[in-house]
Amino acid sequence: MPAPAPEPIATAEDLLDLTFRPDRPAAAGESMGTKAPIVFDEQARLLPHSNDSIVLEHYRRLRTKMLQQHEIKPFRSVLVVSAVPQEGKTVTTINLGLSFAMLPSFKVLVIDGDLRRGTIAKWLNISPKRAGFSDLIQGTAEIEDVILSTDQTSARFMAAGNSTLPPAELLHSPRLGSIMRRLGEHFDLILVDSAPLSLVADAQTLAAHCDAVLLATRAFQTSVKSLEHVAKELEGFRIIGAVLNGGTPVKRYRYGGYYGND
Helix, strand or coil: CCCCCCCCCCCHHHHHCCCCCCCCCCCCCCCCCEECCCCCCCCCCCHHHCCCHHHHHHHHHHHHHHHHHHHHCCCCEEEEEECCCCCCHHHHHHHHHHHHCCCCCCCEEEEECCCCCCCHHHHCCCCCCCCCHHHHHHCCCCHHHHCEEECCEEEEEECCCCCCCCHHHHHCCCHHHHHHHHHHCCCCEEEEECCCCCCCCHHHHHHCCCCEEEEEEECCCCCHHHHHHHHHHCCCCCEEEEEEECCCCCCCCCCCCCCCEC
């Protein structure tokens, strides 16, 4: 029996003009941000240090799938969440941001929304003393001060920050909604890394302020029970897909395929 024909996939570039653009002011987001000495962790599996073209291809496919979902129903902000720690959530968030930043004139912001144990600052070798998302919500920092830029990529980054207020209190602040709306006026896409869903209620709170949710899972680790828990906890929110990290690479065919990543 012949193999089914590959699913036709439009390129991200084909879809770009149909999505994200119409309501964003010209040049918005281009000048926002403070230059920071960002150095991508060479030990982490981030795109700037990846020598495997399959990894880049994987993120291009994921980027395209997200753009297709946006065409069906627009979104501006996406929460990246996992059931438990160590499922590749943070590396997925950062690499997705870097992948979208490769598109011409595309403005993407990556936010560390894990206000308890955020690691994006460490992965980018940013000083832990630098103000970030928590300080912005608290009102002790301005947006222009916490958005970080680098000459290495057009993507912008925001660390978790170092507010001493309890994360649960910060995430229930009425300021959070207005902050996300203002950021949405300046960026085509906002990717928010969150705390694992099974540990605290932070992810549900953040999901209420994001347009969509992307689930990160890990091969041979994420259990069916965990996925059922995630589905229950995120019921009512728009889940646009799931990413399988740590999968075993499969043979490449003419039209490519799905590849595991970490």
